[in-house]
């Protein structure tokens with residue numbers, strides 16, 4: 438931690454990343470930044486954005502630029518969401534409480550992970566206290582535990598704590614092989630736990646470390662389970678980690694309200710398709726079903742406002758941002774995350790103005806050409 442720092446000196450996500458990289462212990466840095474195996478997909482996620490150029494329009498009144506969207510049927514100020522990421526306390530002692538407050542203050546929807554280092558109830562309270570206008574939603578991301586009793590109890594807790602949607606991550610039947618984690622024997626430092634799981638089983642708090650958490654993913658998870666979650670909760674369900682059109686159709690059939698096109702930031706299947714490359718065919722499949730109100734989000738490799746512009750132009754409803762949030766949290770805690778969100782929001786509105794788009798609906802597909 439090097440607080441206090443003047444966050445306004447950071448002009449890009451890369452500026453914060455540079456400082457965070459210098460500051461983090463090697464095993465934490467390795468965990469945050471790495472992709473699986475050869476990291477081909479990690480790089481492909483970035484390359485996919487560079488394949489598109491913006492074919493911009495001029496002489497449009499952009500004296501007001503409006504980034505509001507509809508998300509799961511409600512108005513949200515920005516299409517930028519905070520992706521669910523494990524173990525925020527590795528980046529900053531306030532952990533998820535800081536990132537949640539930053540999201541609420543910035544009007545950015547927040548997705549709390551099952552593998553948070555603070556209990557989901559405390560994250561909800563921190564978020565709500567900062568969400569003064571009540572205008573910004575928070576969602577909960579579920580890792581399905583082999584012990585379905587634990588899974589049910591986590592869903593029920595998320596429901597009771599007022600999370601508005603359940604994001605079921607479906608691309609981790611087993612852990613991807615992240616070589617730096619294997620080499621560093623990555624684990625959580627003493628005193629830090631996967632807090633939501635720790636509470637699920639009495640008296641076992643200290644057992645709920647990384648190795649335990651990673652061993653609990655249920656490799657037998659299938660489409661049928663989604664229907665059973667539907668019965669447990671009133672929350673709409675999104676599936677995170679979809680890259681195929683046919684899987685998007687299965688998600689619709691299973692009663693999901695949306696999908697996040699994602700390859701987990703290149704951390705699971707190496708050589709998997711880049712998430713931006715997967716987006717159009719998922720959208721085509723969903724359109725063929727005329728599933729009005731089914732929201733398609735995308736994540737992976739978003740580092741600039743123009744990346745968000747491109748994702749929206751291809752048809753995404755919204756985007757999730759991962760690692761940049763951890764860089765901000767490392768450098769400046771809550772203020773660092775606020776700064777990352779500010780930078781991306783600012784870049785997005787600037788690119789919209791320069792491309793002749795006063796609102797999100799005007800960011801259309803024809804504004805992209807191959808680079």
Ligand SMILES: Cc1cc2nc3c(=O)[nH]c(=O)nc-3n(C[C@H](O)[C@H](O)[C@H](O)COP(=O)(O)O)c2cc1C
Pocket residue numbers: 468469470482520521522523550551552578606677699700701702703704736737738739757758759760761
């Ligand atoms: C350190 C780290 C931890 C993550 N933990 C989770 C998690 O707990 N649940 C989940 O669904 N995705 C998790 N992800 C994946 C992110 O939600 C997201 O899909 C990915 O980071 C997006 O790519 P980006 O980092 O390039 O923006 C994690 C990613 C990182 C980098």
Ligand SMILES: CC(C)CC(=O)C(=O)O
Pocket residue numbers: 523552609612650651701704
């Ligand atoms: C423990 C992991 C499954 C958390 C995660 O999703 C990740 O590190 O990418």
